[in-house]
Amino acid sequence: xxxxxxxxxxxxxxxxxxxxxxxxxxxxxxxxxxxxxxxxxxxxxxxxxxxxxxxxxxxxxxxxxxxxxxxxxxxxxxxxxxxxxxxxxxxxxxxxxxxxxxxxxxxxxxxxxxxxxxxxxxxxxxxxxxxxxxxxxxxxxxxxxxxxxxxxxxxxxxxxxxxxxxxxxxxxxxxxxxxxxxxxxxxxxxxxxxxxxxxxxxxxxxxxxxxxxxxxxxxxxxxxxx
Amino acid sequence: xxxxxxxxxxxxxxxxxxxxxxxxxxxxxxxxxxxxxxxxxxxxxxxxxxxxxxxxxxxxxxxxxxxxxxxxxxxxxxxxxxxxxxxxxxxxxxxxxxxxxxxxxxxxxxxxxxxxxxxxxxxxxxxxxxxxxxxxxxxxxxxxxxxxxxxxxxxxxxxxxxxxxxxxxxxxxxxxxxxxxxxxxxx
Numbered sequence: 001x002x003x004x005x006x007x008x009x010x011x012x013x014x015x016x017x018x019x020x021x022x023x024x025x026x027x028x029x030x031x032x033x034x035x036x037x038x039x040x041x042x043x044x045x046x047x048x049x050x051x052x053x054x055x056x057x058x059x060x061x062x063x064x065x066x067x068x069x070x071x072x073x074x075x076x077x078x079x080x081x082x083x084x085x086x087x088x089x090x091x092x093x094x095x096x097x098x099x100x101x102x103x104x105x106x107x108x109x110x111x112x113x114x115x116x117x118x119x120x121x122x123x124x125x126x127x128x129x130x131x132x133x134x135x136x137x138x139x140x141x142x143x144x145x146x147x148x149x150x151x152x153x154x155x156x157x158x159x160x161x162x163x164x165x166x167x168x169x170x171x172x173x174x175x176x177x178x179x180x181x182x183x184x185x186x187x188x189x190x191x192x193x194x195x196x197x198x199x200x201x202x203x204x205x206x207x208x209x210x211x212x213x214x215x216x217x218x219x220x221x222x223x224x225x226x
Numbered sequence: 227x228x229x230x231x232x233x234x235x236x237x238x239x240x241x242x243x244x245x246x247x248x249x250x251x252x253x254x255x256x257x258x259x260x261x262x263x264x265x266x267x268x269x270x271x272x273x274x275x276x277x278x279x280x281x282x283x284x285x286x287x288x289x290x291x292x293x294x295x296x297x298x299x300x301x302x303x304x305x306x307x308x309x310x311x312x313x314x315x316x317x318x319x320x321x322x323x324x325x326x327x328x329x330x331x332x333x334x335x336x337x338x339x340x341x342x343x344x345x346x347x348x349x350x351x352x353x354x355x356x357x358x359x360x361x362x363x364x365x366x367x368x369x370x371x372x373x374x375x376x377x378x379x380x381x382x383x384x385x386x387x388x389x390x391x392x393x394x395x396x397x398x399x400x401x402x403x404x405x406x407x408x409x410x411x412x413x
Contacts, residue, residue, distance in 0.1 A: 017321040018321055020321075022321075025325075026368050063269030064265075064269065066269060067268045067276075070270065071273045075274070076376075077374060087371040094321060095322075097320060097321050098317075123240050125249060126240070128247050130249075131247035131248050131251060135315060142252060159394070160278070161398060161401035163403045164290070164405075164407045169251070169409075169411060171245050172245065175242075175244040175248055179244055182240060183240070187240070
């Protein structure tokens, strides 16, 4: 944790992300979208996220931003150019805002930080963490489900209920096993537990989050630049 | 399902959370397969069509959780969990995942609430798909700029959206539930 001491806390990032993300949906400003995008980009660079990772993310989102932009040129009413640029740049504003949290803090730290600072239920935190470890096995299982269908000359498509039945059966078994395993290892729901994880949240960061969100509000809805 | 166990109907047990998270991860894997198709259409001006056509698949997790666990809040929490999984494991969209997950879950949840959480079958699912269609459309009115499209396109989109949600989050979820009951895994 030490080397990330100068970074924003995961809880603060989550609050900023949701607080500004919600407002972006109602703001109609290209300039602000660009400003948000750039500030987040600078933060990513400050946190030394791999440049290649950021570039790939920006490139992958380009077709989506372009599709949005183009659809307003084609189907828009009123000032179509303005709309096109608003909704095209909005894709990037959302992407960068989200990546500010997801690319700079590991999943485990995000969840534990939320449980410490905003009292997100630990049943949810540890339940999610435990299931995330299953990701490789779930991918494997998904392939197995499809192979076993192919053995019987069938193949499952996402609109066939049988596929989901198989998924539900697996989820039922695994969730029971995992929950039992966790309680036998001493996880008891709703009881205090010893923390080995230190997640400092200096008080100024709360103030920072509030100021940033208020600043965005006044810029977007009182000033509302182009 | 879980509601048959001795756990109180309202509380959330570790097992419920893991159960829904695992289903959420499976959905993430399915979305990855589907996203290529979405991606191809979304890179063109037909993007709003791509959104509305595929929306049903994205919001299935909520009503599925509701129908399986049959308790108040299951739908919205199921959808939020799926959105959190999507955000933490599969994409970097963050806020967009969580907020739209919340809106979608809320729409579905309101539908079940209209029946007083008594009907988890055809009627509940019908209300839930209507609720989700309306709420997600209102959200896209602002978030995706639907307010700027001309009326003809909007009407088409609304119809496509209802068909997509109606099929995936309604009919398909109903079929799945029937299949689950038939196999007797809910004891």
